[in-house]
Amino acid sequence: MRNNALERKLGAFVALSETELSVLDELNKRRRTFVAGRDIVEQGQTEQSAYVLASGWACSYKLLQDGQRQIVDFQIPGDFLGLRSLLMHVSDHSVEPITDVEVTEVLRDDLLGAFTQTPRLATAVLLAASRDEAMVVEHLVGIGRRNAAERLANFLLELGARLTLVGLGSKAGFECPLTQYLMADAVGLSAVHVNRVLRQLREDGLVTVHEGFVSFDDYDRLAKFAEFDLTYMDQIGPLLK
């Protein structure tokens, strides 16, 4: 069976041949499910497998000694979970499912083996990883230099854009299982302040976050307000023919 999540993900970066596709098929046929709240990858562990998210939401985060947590990114269908943990000796972060999730598993040796067989796959993974890194960089800029409202606006717009790419959102809005606590840990604010800022954005007629749904009340004004620029998401199409 063709057309799994990993193929869609990598196909966005390089056009894959038949043989490459069949190598991919071999790579990730093990399907697994995880329940919400129980970590999939744990900081400090040595991981033998990564996953590609088929359905549901997850988040990758780091804990500080004092118990504070910084969410690095949320993962939506099509995204890798724990790829960096697989590539590095010990995982530098944890991954937790926010909802129940379905994933396909990718074993380290299989992945590295596949690179040797079909180098274009390695290039594709490298490009996918670069795009992920670009997103982290963008978050860094947001947290370092934007105020609370701009940060939250950017955050919601980025999520919306990513979900739209996989058919789960539009300029009107998207379904969103995140609590205000989760958003706070992602944008580096307190949950209390997230609440206030969301109210502000709602009263200004920009976005409404309510009952698990994010509605863009005025997408263009919101994008302008947030200085939202998604070139970093680099979704023009395959770089390699």
Added chain:
Amino acid sequence: MRNNALERKLGAFVALSETELSVLDELNKRRRTFVAGRDIVEQGQTEQSAYVLASGWACSYKLLQDGQRQIVDFQIPGDFLGLRSLLMHVSDHSVEPITDVEVTEVLRDDLLGAFTQTPRLATAVLLAASRDEAMVVEHLVGIGRRNAAERLANFLLELGARLTLVGLGSKAGFECPLTQYLMADAVGLSAVHVNRVLRQLREDGLVTVHEGFVSFDDYDRLAKFAEFDLTYMDQIGPLLK
């Protein structure tokens, strides 16, 4: 001639064979120099080449519309400059030399071509990119969840550790061409506050930053204070034999 900067960089992640080394030699023989202050890579441009820093310091940064700047990372000898810009369609950041720098140039087509010939190279680059991403993630956590003093302490410790790896620093300290303005843009503070916090750290007998030199006055106490943990730098040795 063997033993250039790129070989050292990638050799840290995979053990490279003779043929792989010779491919590498072909890859980056063009040596260039850039003067301090004039951008090497520019946000929004499409880049055809990346570089490996042979000597000097550089920084990668992003600008916001209002003129604020966030420095994403500093590059020291052995680091890539603009690798992500090469891999993506359009560069999401700029790179500026802080001192005069010497680099070797790597052309996009050469790099992608080399991946096809020797897939292990692709793996090596992927691992190197993962380590870079891990550092950005660590910066994100620092900016999101640590206070000014912890942030600066972490920042100096990380620079020290990285410089030590390439023989340019030790637990005693390192030479450092960064102004307080540059540090401020990197850790997301104002230069004024950087100044005050550095004074605080100095008065507490932890670190002294003076006349282009960073001295760790009490490395262990500083590391403890900053909760410094360098597992994310992942320098245990080659993952692949």
Added chain:
DNA sequence: CCGAATAGCTGATGTAGATCAGCACTTCTC
């Protein structure tokens, strides 16, 4: 040799966002 940058430094004041404390509503558990 003089004016203009650049860098480090400091005090006074302002503010964005944290923290604390508490209410209302829903869902889950025994």
Added chain:
DNA sequence: GAGAAGTGCTGATCTACATCAGCTATTCGG
């Protein structure tokens, strides 16, 4: 069916940092 836990929401207070303003010491170009 009562308690406990999770989530959203709000007012009052506190504080870590930014901003403004201005000082000194170097360096650098003409």
